[in-house]
Amino acid sequence: MDETLHTEGEGFHTEDMTISMGPQHPSTHGVLRFVVKTDGEVMREAIPDVGYLHRSIEKIGEKVTWHGYVPYTDRADYLAAMFANQGFCMAAEKLAGIEVARRGEFCRVIACELNRIASHLIAVGTFGQDIGAITPFIHALRERETINDLMEEICGARLTYNYIRIGGVGYDITPGTCDRITQFLDHFEPIVDEYNRLLSYNKIFIERLAHVTPITREDAFQYNIVGPNLRACGLKWDIRRDIPYSVYPELEFNIPVGTGEKGTLGDCYDRYMVRMEEMQESCKILRQCLKTLPKGPAIAKVARKFKPPAGEVYIRIESARGDMGFYVVSDGSEYPYRVRIRTGSFTAMSIIDKISRGIMVADLVALIASLDVDAPEIDR
Amino acid sequence: MTAVGEYIKDITETVTTIFEGMAVTFSHFVRRPSTIQYPDRIPKPVQEMLPLRYRGILEVDMDICTGCLACERVCPISCITIGIEMNKETKQRMFTHFDIDICKCMYCGLCAEACPTGSIRHSQEFEGACYNPAGLVRHFVTEPVLLYKPKKGGETEPTLAKKVEIGLKYLDEFATPDKGGGEGAAEG
Amino acid sequence: MQQLVDQLIQEGYFEGVPKDFVYTGFMVLVALLVLSFFVAPLAGITSWLERRVWARIQSRVGPNRVGPQGILQWLADGIKNLLKEDIIPTAADKRLFALAPYVVFVGFFATFVVIPFGSQLIVADLNIGILYLLAITSLVVVGILMAGWSSNNKWSLLGGMRSAAQIVSYEIPAGLALLTIVFAAGTLSMQGIIKAQGWAPWDWLLFYNPFTFAAFFLYFTAALAEGNRTPFDIPEAESELVAGYVTEYSGMRFLFFFFAEWGNLYVIGAIATTLFLGGWQIPPITDHPVLVGILQFIVFFLKAYLWVFVAMWVRGTLPRVRVDQLMSLCWKYMVPLSFICLLGTAAWMVIWPQGNRVASFVMFLIGVAILGLFFRRVRFQIRHAQPVLYWKPYI
Numbered sequence: 001m002d003e004t005l006h007t008e009g010e011g012f013h014t015e016d017m018t019i020s021m022g023p024q025h026p027s028t029h030g031v032l033r034f035v036v037k038t039d040g041e042v043m044r045e046a047i048p049d050v051g052y053l054h055r056s057i058e059k060i061g062e063k064v065t066w067h068g069y070v071p072y073t074d075r076a077d078y079l080a081a082m083f084a085n086q087g088f089c090m091a092a093e094k095l096a097g098i099e100v101a102r103r104g105e106f107c108r109v110i111a112c113e114l115n116r117i118a119s120h121l122i123a124v125g126t127f128g129q130d131i132g133a134i135t136p137f138i139h140a141l142r143e144r145e146t147i148n149d150l151m152e153e154i155c156g157a158r159l160t161y162n163y164i165r166i167g168g169v170g171y172d173i174t175p176g177t178c179d180r181i182t183q184f185l186d187h188f189e190p191i192v193d194e195y196n197r198l199l200s201y202n203k204i205f206i207e208r209l210a211h212v213t214p215i216t217r218e219d220a221f222q223y224n225i226v227g228p229n230l231r232a233c234g235l236k237w238d239i240r241r242d243i244p245y246s247v248y249p250e251l252e253f254n255i256p257v258g259t260g261e262k263g264t265l266g267d268c269y270d271r272y273m274v275r276m277e278e279m280q281e282s283c284k285i286l287r288q289c290l291k292t293l294p295k296g297p298a299i300a301k302v303a304r305k306f307k308p309p310a311g312e313v314y315i316r317i318e319s320a321r322g323d324m325g326f327y328v329v330s331d332g333s334e335y336p337y338r339v340r341i342r343t344g345s346f347t348a349m350s351i352i353d354k355i356s357r358g359i360m361v362a363d364l365v366a367l368i369a370s371l372d373v374d375a376p377e378i379d380r
Numbered sequence: 381m382t383a384v385g386e387y388i389k390d391i392t393e394t395v396t397t398i399f400e401g402m403a404v405t406f407s408h409f410v411r412r413p414s415t416i417q418y419p420d421r422i423p424k425p426v427q428e429m430l431p432l433r434y435r436g437i438l439e440v441d442m443d444i445c446t447g448c449l450a451c452e453r454v455c456p457i458s459c460i461t462i463g464i465e466m467n468k469e470t471k472q473r474m475f476t477h478f479d480i481d482i483c484k485c486m487y488c489g490l491c492a493e494a495c496p497t498g499s500i501r502h503s504q505e506f507e508g509a510c511y512n513p514a515g516l517v518r519h520f521v522t523e524p525v526l527l528y529k530p531k532k533g534g535e536t537e538p539t540l541a542k543k544v545e546i547g548l549k550y551l552d553e554f555a556t557p558d559k560g561g562g563e564g565a566a567e568g
Numbered sequence: 569m570q571q572l573v574d575q576l577i578q579e580g581y582f583e584g585v586p587k588d589f590v591y592t593g594f595m596v597l598v599a600l601l602v603l604s605f606f607v608a609p610l611a612g613i614t615s616w617l618e619r620r621v622w623a624r625i626q627s628r629v630g631p632n633r634v635g636p637q638g639i640l641q642w643l644a645d646g647i648k649n650l651l652k653e654d655i656i657p658t659a660a661d662k663r664l665f666a667l668a669p670y671v672v673f674v675g676f677f678a679t680f681v682v683i684p685f686g687s688q689l690i691v692a693d694l695n696i697g698i699l700y701l702l703a704i705t706s707l708v709v710v711g712i713l714m715a716g717w718s719s720n721n722k723w724s725l726l727g728g729m730r731s732a733a734q735i736v737s738y739e740i741p742a743g744l745a746l747l748t749i750v751f752a753a754g755t756l757s758m759q760g761i762i763k764a765q766g767w768a769p770w771d772w773l774l775f776y777n778p779f780t781f782a783a784f785f786l787y788f789t790a791a792l793a794e795g796n797r798t799p800f801d802i803p804e805a806e807s808e809l810v811a812g813y814v815t816e817y818s819g820m821r822f823l824f825f826f827f828a829e830w831g832n833l834y835v836i837g838a839i840a841t842t843l844f845l846g847g848w849q850i851p852p853i854t855d856h857p858v859l860v861g862i863l864q865f866i867v868f869f870l871k872a873y874l875w876v877f878v879a880m881w882v883r884g885t886l887p888r889v890r891v892d893q894l895m896s897l898c899w900k901y902m903v904p905l906s907f908i909c910l911l912g913t914a915a916w917m918v919i920w921p922q923g924n925r926v927a928s929f930v931m932f933l934i935g936v937a938i939l940g941l942f943f944r945r946v947r948f949q950i951r952h953a954q955p956v957l958y959w960k961p962y963i
Contacts, residue, residue: 065454068490133886134798153431156433157487160487193952197949204398362891404885405881
């Protein structure tokens with residue numbers, strides 16, 4: 001915004017207003033805090049202040065057994081707990097050279113993609129809520145509730161699953177559950193269209209998001225933006241396809257990218273639409289998995305006293321919030337020597353300061369929602 | 381002319397998309413609400429509607445607990461504390477306490493999997509609210525009890541046999557609720 | 569009313585009391601009665617209904633425990649809020665802080681003076697009824713600005729400033745849309761406008777010509793903005809400004825703001841009904857004065873409540889606009905369009921000074937067609953999503 005407003009008039013002194021947005025604020029998902037400097041409604045800068053939800057999950061990794069750490073990884077990102085489960089288990093498997101049971105791999109993909117849908121539903125639902133539409137949020141949560149029920153059936157928990165174990169999955173997916181997942185998909189796909197008609201194509205919604213805080217491809221590289229936020233910049237980069245893991249190479253799916261159809265490439269609307277389309281792609285993956293679910297055990301034989309050989313490993317997986325990295329060091333003992341989790345939300349937070357200058361307070365809310373940052377994942 | 385066209389297009393788009401959104405919301409007036417009116421206005425208690433694998437508050441059947449301490453060892457947060465003492469007169473090992481701190485428990489299910497007899501298991505119970513954190517520590521041993529010794533060739537005493545059966549069935553069903561999951565799923 | 573008081577004075581009930589005092593006393597008494605037995609339950613039940621309507625839109629149930637179907641929820645909420653501690657922040661401007669809710673409340677309550685519930689049932693049929701309405705509703709913005717400023721909270725301040733900008737801007741399209749009707753009806757009095765219409769829909773000013781039809785929607789949109797309703801609820805925008813100008817309020821003071829908001833919803837509906845939808849006009853089926861009065865009241869009440877329902881439904885559907893978009897919507901779209909409506913109606917009246925019955929009827933048919941199209945879309949939504957149907961309005 002123009003600086004002339006500031007110095008207008010002789011001796012007429014105006015100051016920026018410093019507002020503390022959060023940690024208790026309705027639209028900072030979880031406990032985030034922004035120190036916001038505004039000139040009326042216009043933002044001068046918004047500095048993220050992280051650390052309110054730090055639970056030292058990485059340090060705990062050094063104190064519990066390899067098996068015992070899996071439930072803790074759930075808490076790293078409680079909206080998409082399955083991915084952290086998988087990341088850590090893959091790291092442990094790679095260290096010990098364990099071949100994962102094939103049926104277990106499919107079970108993992110089914111659970112992860114269900115979880116991806118659930119996480120994206122929260123993302124787009126709260127997006128609507130932050131923009132002021134109260135209904136889509138509840139509709140999204142309604143569908144997520146069905147996924148939670150399915151998860152409860154698969155592994156007994158609704159949010160912190162502890163489902164994926166070293167060597168496979170804890171419990172097999174039963175035929176009855178398969179049927180119910182298919183039922184859910186049949187029900188869910190029209191609901192996504194309905195959701196689009198209700199919110200995504202709404203002119204007010206588009207006007208709120210189009211052209212708002214676009215991230216250029218260069219910025220995305222420099223700030224290490226990952227996941228749906230990166231794909232919204234028009235870059236086709238998905239760990240599932242480019243650094244394949246699990247059984248993803250056998251499955252067919254598209255990678256939705258931002259097109260800038262309603263505004264600038266990489267704006268909030270693109271980030272929103274990428275998530276909507278990813279949910280549909282996840283449905284496709286789920287259908288394929290359910291069709292080709294192989295026979296056999298769901299978990300490989302792993303010693304109860306798991307002691308991988310000394311060494312270090314870095315695992316990348318595509319979580320709902322992008323590239324999630326697990327750097328695990330083993331010294332050959334019963335406990336990991338070091339666990340480091342690298343998450344997409346943390347890097348997404350770092351770009352907020354850069355792109356939030358000159359936007360309005362209402363846009364900052366849209367920006368935070370569009371990056372789908374998740375406080376537990378930032379602080380860990 | 382294009383400016384006027386844009387102007388009219390803006391108006392028509394706004395009106396039509398709002399029209400569409402209103403139709404979506406109006407259609408919800410004749411849809412069934414998905415609310416479950418917990419806790420009173422439901423056909424049957426939620427506990428009975430939960431799936432078999434549901435991981436609720438832990439319960440222990442002391443009659444079939446062997447005192448192997450597998451659960452205590454495997455618990456990542458050490459919320460299970462077990463005390464076993466040798467009774468000097470009878471020369472038998474007895475439980476002095478078996479406490480589970482529900483405050484700490486994160487319902488990961490590792491202990492239930494580790495148990496050889498299925499004596500520690502997740503119930504379908506989840507309503508654990510109480511006025512005092514001390515009340516959330518579940519004491520399963522009120523007076524010293526003997527450890528269970530599995531007999532070779534199966535349990536003979538009828539009451540215990542029933543309990544052992546329940547425990548083993550739990551272990552079995554927890555992994556595969558509707559029997560033979562592996563093969564059945566592949567067919568489907 | 570006046571006759572009754574005169575009669576009482578003549579019969580010597582108020583010996584030695586000046587006549588003006590008696591009149592004022594009775595006015596206050598009537599106002600209190602109306603407030604406690606009509607406006608308060610109206611706002612309360614509107615709040616309950618709003619929650620139920622939202623709930624059904626969102627696949628929920630809503631409050632259904634207090635009283636039959638939860639209809640007494642508002643009483644429970646009111647009692648709860650009355651019993652709450654009255655917190656005034658230390659740094660707040662205490663006098664203004666305490667005064668603000670009442671200013672807002674007065675701004676809303678005073679509008680009831682000119683709302684015609686029946687041909688006889690009106691407090692004062694002012695000959696400048698519409699001007700009075702426009703003037704008195706502006707009082708609300710003063711209250712909101714006071715609340716925002718005196719709270720000494722930055723979110724509140726932002727909310728108050730947004731509100732001021734919003735209400736001041738939207739007065740113009742609302743006023744112009746009302747003027748369109750004033751043109752068509754040829755009077756400023758509320759009763760006069762209703763008398764210019766008939767009971768049949770094609771006699772309503774809504775279908776008078778295409779311009780009044782458009783003016784209705786312009787008015788309704790602008791009124792939503794003036795009433796701080798979604799999609800224009802930016803002054804209290806929950807996700808942006810915490811709670812906007814009511815952030816620091818709690819207990820009964822907080823309730824007063826929402827009392828005014830929900831009551832205001834009904835006022836919006838009542839004005840729309842009066843100006844566009846034929847007000848209390850009923851078909852000539854009876855001559856009995858009491859029966860006619862009751863029927864008129866029911867017809868008026870239901871018509872007004874229909875628009876209250878629409879406002880709730882809109883709130884459940886639309887996202888919120890941004891501050892600058894709010895302004896551009898007002899100045900770039902609504903003000904020019906309402907001018908077109910005004911001039912169009914003026915031209916129409918030059919061509920057909922007595923109105924055009926055929927055009928009215930055609931407009932009526934177009935309205936019905938739009939409604940039909942709407943229900944076709946609703947049917948499409950249901951067929952597409954294949955939900956479990958539940959036709960009963962209660963649960």
